[in-house]
Amino acid sequence: MNGRQAAASGVVLFVSVMMILNGIWGIIVGIAAIAKREFFVLAPNYVYEFDTTGWGWIHLIIGVLLVGLALALMSGQGWARWPAVALAVLQAIEHFFFIPYYPWWSILVIILDIIIIWALLTYIPETV
Template sequence: MNSGWVTGGVVFAGVLMMLNGLLDVFRGIMAIAKDDVFVSTPNYVFRFNLTGWGWIHLIIGLLLAATGYFVVTGSAWARYVGIGLASVSAAECFLSLPYYPLWALIVITLDVFVIWALCVYRPETE
């Protein structure tokens, strides 16, 4: 049986996924349209073309927002996909750490919460 914290946590995780996905879409659009908005880090080990990085953010953001919607509606498959996408999102933010370090750390922390909330929730069977 799930406690109120766990049930509320999975709904909150779905909402966080939708919000994170939407913000990732905007971040991707910014990087695609005008990549001089981001700080350049020339000696970073994981250096990427910011326009290509923008497309990665855009695609992951769209998938994350859509999956978050299905998590909120209670789809079982969405929890499993959400765990995977939140993991990818955390890795993506780790790789973009030098461009926006504070934002990346916040998103990584929220992704860890999302993973936890989706892992501990067990749907009640009748």
């Protein structure tokens, strides 16, 4: 394993833990948005206005999928790599549209998604 692979391998473990935390946060935010529609306040006349209950379901579903894929990555399942990349891209796009509801967290999640995508695309699991 070369130095780049070793760094990416360590980052994959870090990314898996971040995906779990991110997924749990998404589940909590999703439940909060579903349970109480007024939990998030939106600035008036935003172009990409979406119902907070809809955002809640999106966060909940992506959160559950993130946790599942992170656990699969941690257990060394190679098949989970590409779905995790796709889900990280989807989550980054979703949080771009969620910026007016929760700006600083959305920007942080987008940055974490970029790290997740880099780590998963750089890391190539060794085949035996």
